[in-house]
Amino acid sequence: MTRYIKKPIPIEAFQYDGDLVNRFGKPYVPQWFMKEFNKKNAYYGSLSKNEPPCELFIKTLEVSMHVSVGDYIIKGVCGEIYPCKKEIFEESYDKVEI
DSSP states (O other): OOOOOOOOOOOEEEEOOSOSBOTTSOBOSOHHHHHHHHTTSEEEEOSSTTSOSOEEEEEOSSOEEEEOTTOEEEEOTTSOEEEEOHHHHHHHOOOOOO
16 A cells, blocks of 8 residues: 655635625625635525525535535635635644745
């Protein structure tokens, strides 16, 4: 058996707090995410037909993924975006000061 270790590749990410804009309607999340949101790669939808579209979803290559409050949203090495649960993110990534 051959073993591998993941290359240390810096990524960009932010923790979703349930909103994308402040009370004045100004986005406070990274511009790269708002660009994807404006291209409809991230959108608000419903978990059921009886609910208003207030849940965030991200379109990935495989499926649209629900983003829960507290999840991290990651911009991958090829510009793709996807959610990651807080526990997995904090176990997998260390913050890098620029």
